[in-house]
Amino acid sequence: MGVEPQAAAIADRQSPRRLLNSTTAFSGKIWDVVSETFRLDEDGEPITREYIQHPGAVAILAMDDSERVLLLRQYRHPVRMDLWEIPAGLLDVDGEDFAVAAARELAEEADVTASTWHVLSDLFLSPGSSSEALRIYLAQGIEEVPQDERHTRTHEEAEIELAWVPLPDAVQAVLEGRIHSPSAAAAVLAAAAAKTSGYRSLRPADAPWPEHHSQHGTWPQGPVLQD
Incomplete structure (x- = not known):
């Protein structure tokens, strides 16, 4: 042992x-x-x-004052399924602040904004086959985006359905195998764990994220060997 x-x-x-x-x-x-x-x-x-x-990504677990979390259903072609997920998006804008990207994705995919942000979890989604680093935020203080300012969603995003779900119900859906999205499952379970401290244990939204490739220049690196 x-x-x-x-x-x-x-x-x-x-x-x-x-x-x-x-x-x-x-x-x-x-x-x-x-x-x-x-x-x-x-x-x-x-x-x-x-x-x-992979350029990396951010995802957001939006939570209202009643501790309901926002889930969205979207078609994912590789697995041929409509999945319940949380808002997310690629970090494909060079130099964009991670939290700013998350706020933009939340508004575009879910038509809401948030006044309070914390880091909920940092993940590598499939480290044996992808370099994707994912940062998940908890977003609170929710307000709706005015109708005339909402983003026009296209392709798979045009079919997005939104649902506000009590946190315990979302946890149960994960544990019963009804939610398969890794970001949604991780976010829901992390939020349930963080709830025990009143979310005071969470890191601030601007916490360092050295695992994202854009920060690798600060890592100690050995010389590249050439044959």
């Missing part, structure tokens, strides 16, 4: 490895697939992995 660590010691850590080669295997409309070869250590054999190079 392993050594039982203290709770504060449980934390993911940065671990850059020696990169030998990086090429774009496929260029897509939204994201690319890259192929990279690296070594785990100086004497290790070269390992090649392909993964989706």
Whole structure:
């Protein structure tokens, strides 16, 4: 059996490895697939992995004064399902502040704004196959966007349905396997956990996010090796 660590010691850590080669295997409309070869250590054999190079994203769990959370239903073609999700969007505007992007996505997808923001959770959604880093915010102090200022949604977003759901009901939907979106499931469960402290344990909206690729320039990096 392993050594039982203290709770504060449980934390993911940065671990850059020696990169030998990086090429774009496929260029897509939204994201690319890259192929990279690296070594785990100086004497290790070269390992090649392909993964989706993703710009990252933000997602928002909007909560009203009655502690109902806003869920939206949207069609997702890869899984051929209408999924209950939370508002979210890509970080595809260079230099845009993460919280500003989240506020924009909330207004565009859900027709609401929020006056109070906190970081709810930071995730890598599929770290074995994608570089996508996701930051989930808790948005409170909800107000509706005036009708004449609302964003015109297109394609799959044009079919979005909105529902305000009591937080305990949303938790039950996750636990019973009725909600499959990882961002929605993580957000709902994190909010339920944060509720026990009156949400005072949450980080501020401008908390550092060093896991997002735009912040990697501040990470210690070893030299790139070339064969």
